[in-house]
Amino acid sequence: MRTRFLTMMMVLLGAMTEDSNAGGQQAVKTTAAHDDSTNVVSGRETAMFGSGCFWCSEAVFQRVPGVKSVKSGYAGGSSKNPTYRQVSTGETGHAEVVKMVFDPRQVSYDQLLALFWKMHDPTTLNRQGADTGTQYRSVIFYFSPAQKAAAEAAKNVLDDSREFKDPVVTEIVPASDFYPAEDYHDDYYNQNKDAPYCRIVIQPKLKKMGLATPSPRSP
Numbered sequence: 001m002r003t004r005f006l007t008m009m010m011v012l013l014g015a016m017t018e019d020s021n022a023g024g025q026q027a028v029k030t031t032a033a034h035d036d037s038t039n040v041v042s043g044r045e046t047a048m049f050g051s052g053c054f055w056c057s058e059a060v061f062q063r064v065p066g067v068k069s070v071k072s073g074y075a076g077g078s079s080k081n082p083t084y085r086q087v088s089t090g091e092t093g094h095a096e097v098v099k100m101v102f103d104p105r106q107v108s109y110d111q112l113l114a115l116f117w118k119m120h121d122p123t124t125l126n127r128q129g130a131d132t133g134t135q136y137r138s139v140i141f142y143f144s145p146a147q148k149a150a151a152e153a154a155k156n157v158l159d160d161s162r163e164f165k166d167p168v169v170t171e172i173v174p175a176s177d178f179y180p181a182e183d184y185h186d187d188y189y190n191q192n193k194d195a196p197y198c199r200i201v202i203q204p205k206l207k208k209m210g211l212a213t214p215s216p217r218s219p
Helices: 002-021 054-062 084-088 109-119 145-161 196-209
Strands: 045-051 067-075 095-102 138-142 171-174 178-180
Touching: 045 054, 045 109, 054 067, 054 095, 054 109, 054 196, 095 109, 095 138, 109 145, 109 196, 138 145, 145 171
Parallel strands: 138 171
Antiparallel strands: 045 095, 045 138, 067 095, 067 178
């Protein structure tokens, strides 16, 4: 099963790399929340993941051809319009997440899932590295039955493969209200590459993911 999982990852990420080499359009920063009234808007879909600090997640998905916009924010909690300070206490129940709009003709949901699993440790409960608390939990918010099925299948394959010595603790739950993070979080890595967190945490992660090159902006 481990071989099956590794093969799946290689195929999905390899296909994404081929698309990138072919000159696929990359993501641009968004400043507005996406309308969740439907998952498919003009041939595009929405995905939302929590994988620790949203600065890292934003930087990764911004560099994926076919991802049209990425927005950091908060989801999965009980209070309305939470602030970063409130979420950081761990008392609101929200997770730090990134919400993205993508073109499934350029990048599939399965490919986004493959990146999600690779970019963080899905076996550590409420923690990623030095970042601890429920706000840093591993979570997939699905927008359709198809996304739910894909996420659950991928999680099962990952567990069965024994890729990790511990079981996967990633939550797979329906998409909840999304609250955009404060403006200073937008495009954080690209605007703060010399900051210690960016140099010590985000840059090595991008290198590991094979996404260390700058993220060009669309006109």
